[in-house]
Amino acid sequence: MPFDSRLFLSSCSTLPGVYQMLDRDGAVLYVGKARDLKARLSSYFVKTVAAPKTRALVARIHDIQTTVTASETEALLLEQALIKSLHPPYNILMRDDKTYPYIKITTADEFPRVAFHRGQRRPGARYFGPFPGATGVRETLNTLEKVFRLRNCRDSFFHNRTRPCLQYEIRRCTGPCVGLVSTDEYAVQVRMAADFLEGRDRAVTDELTAQMEQASQALEFERAAALRDQIAGIRAVQQKQYVDTAGGDVDVVAIAIRHGMAVIAVLMIRQGKMLGIRNWQPDTRGEEDGQVVLSAFLAHHYLQPDDAGLPDEVILQDQADGSEALAEAVRQQQGKRLRLAHRVRGERRRWLMMAQQNAEQTLLSRLANRENIDARYAALDELLGKPLQPRRIECFDISHTGGEKAVASCVVFGSDGALKSDYRRFNVSPPVGGDDYAAMEEAVRRRYARLRRDTGKLPGLLLIDGGKGQVSRVAAVLEELGFADEPVLLGIAKGPSRKAGLEVLCRPDGVQLTPDADNPALHLLQQVRDEAHRFAITGHRARRGKARSQSSLEDIPGVGAARRRALLNHFGGLQPLRNASAEEISRVAGISPALALSIYDWLHA
Structure with a gap:
């Protein structure tokens, strides 16, 4: 295929x-x-x-x-x-490491030059690297020129100038070739550049921040803004590259499971280097209990280790059932202690988040597989007792907080999966805040009145996230609009236990369908319902968030005026702070790793 x-x-x-x-x-x-x-x-x-x-x-x-x-x-x-x-x-x-590119500072010169270097390293210069590729070197050189204004010209050019070149005019060089900067002043910039390249960027940014505050107090706002942008440029380049770790063999295991399908992602670190992520798709037989699936995988995987060998430590999302027994079995079979951890912080937590992201992404890709979708539509035809024509499902859900800023979502699935260009959201205002029945009725009426007026595409199935109450209200709206016979109407409601796999499907005539947990048709409806739920929550948060001030740091618990000022001075503004990782935030004076993680989670909620 x-x-x-x-x-x-x-x-x-x-x-x-x-x-x-x-x-x-x-x-x-x-x-x-x-x-x-x-x-x-x-x-x-x-x-x-x-x-x-x-x-x-x-x-x-x-x-x-x-x-x-x-x-x-x-x-x-x-x-x-x-x-x-x-x-x-x-x-x-x-090729091998000797051909990797470096940054060279010619320290033997009175006014050192900063340049790209590849090849043999010679005396009279300091070399910084190696860098993974030439692009990274050039981007860093670009930052050095803008922030520290060091010369990049060759000696033959430098010694024959009588007036400053274009680099000086665009403020990327201080003009040492014609005596526009002293040796001592230039040496300070060289020292700061070397500190920056060696990772001592806190000292550099503290110095630049002090300059920015002095410029601001002196009402030199243009210079202060330029320094702010330079600090932001440093933050963009000097990221902590935690793909290279401090050593050790670690596996980070994450699982994503829903709609009868599971993906387990294992991020492998050997001898301090990340080798990559491998994904497994176990046959869950409709099992939705992540603990059961994860425990079965761990026993199979670590009692029969692959070519990567056994790690020293396995990091998990949650404590696995039977973890102590597994560690003892590995010790007896392999003669090695295997530590299983699940409460991790700092760098290990970032690894876990990366593994979780990959498990979720791989699961989404496999759920979108055409063969998988075709099988689920065939099962849905069997469940409904007739072919679904057209193969188009529209699902509605409502999201609000205490009745405030309610948003209705309408997501659309076709033969190829989600049709995101056809998604719609509706800001709904029921007479009584929190009345989901009235909100659902308003959204459906607006959607299908427009389709009737504009002769748009009707779905074969209209799915409602709710039970018989919502279904009866929607059925009345459809009949009022002249859609009594089409589309097929179903409500999907969680059963008494509220567990996935035990949903009840409600028809307008009051008949309830209870497909088995491993039914592919149920998995398709769950997938559509979950997407409608996600889309509604996203829209509600966006609508609610518009009322917030741009200076939203005031709402973060544990961040007072002094810390807000430190964060904004460090990053130069709110947007660079939003783009920063938790690790970068923790490098701000007065921000602990735990508080940095709280700030990161709050900014990305």
Whole structure:
């Protein structure tokens, strides 16, 4: 079956990460990295691909696996590690470390030059690196020139100037060639640049922050703004690259499970280096208990270790059932102590979040698989007792907080899965706040009155997140609008135990359907319902959030005036703070790792 790029891209993540293109036999053809996975992968499947090599690569693709990372820097490092270990035929392979690029500062010169360097290192200069690729070097050099204004010109050019060049005019050099800066002043900038390159960026930013505050007090607002932007530039480049760890062998295991399907992601770290993430899809037989699935996987995986060998530690989302027994069994069979941890903080928690993201993303991709969707629609036809025509499902859900700012969502699924371009949201205002029946009635009336007026597409199935009360109100609206016979109307309500897999399907005539937990039709309806729920919550949060001030740091628990000022001075504004990781936030004076994580979670809620 040919690779369906359109279906794959419909559920592809927009986060930074690494992708591996596989052929029919599962061999890796190409490894790449992207700041936005979906945007990058979309470029391979346009009709106007000119490069013959790219066309040949795309013709051989049978599957694509993605690994989400916390930043583009981590994606770059992981990409290089995978290329060096897998040697994909369509990659330009990096050679050994001596050919990696460096940044060179010519300390033997009276006015040192900062430059790109590749090759043998010689006396009379300091070298910083190696960097994973030339792009990273050039981006860092660009920042050094803007922040520290060091010269980048060759000596032959430098010694023959009689007036400043363009670099000086655009404020990327201090003009040492014509005596516009003293040796001592220039040496200070060289020292700060070296500190920055060696990771002592806190001292550098403290110094720049002090300069910014002095400029502000002196009413030099333009200079203060420029320093603020320079500090933000440093933060963007000097990210802590925690793909390279302090050593040790660790596995980080995360599970995503829903709609009768499970994906287990294992992030593997060996000898302090991340090797990548491997995914397993166990046969759950409709099992929705993550503990049961995870415990079965751990026993199978660690009592029969793969080529990567047993790690020293396994990090889990939650404590697994029988973890002590598993550790003892491994000790007896393998002669090695295996530590299983689940309450982790700091760097280990970031690894766990990365594994969780990848498990969720892989699950979404596999749920969107065409063969899987076709099987679920066939099961839905059997459940309804007739073919669903057209193969189009629309589902409504309501989200509000205490009746405030209620939002109704309408999500649409077709033969290829989610049709996100057809999604709609409705800001609803029922007469009584919190009246979900009236809110649902308003949303459905607005949606289908418009379809009746504009002769839009009707679904084959209208799914309501609710029980017989909501279904009866919606049925009355449809009859009023002249849709008495179409579409098919169903409500999906959680059963008495409120557990997934035990939902009850409500028809307008009062008949209730209770499909088995492993029924593919139920899995499809659960997937559609969950997507409607997610879309409604997102819309409600956005609507509620519009009332908040832009200076929303005031609402974060534990962040007072002094800490707000420190955060804004450190990052130069609210938007750079939103883009920062928890690790970067924790590097602000007075912000503990726990508080940094709380700030990060609050800003991304």
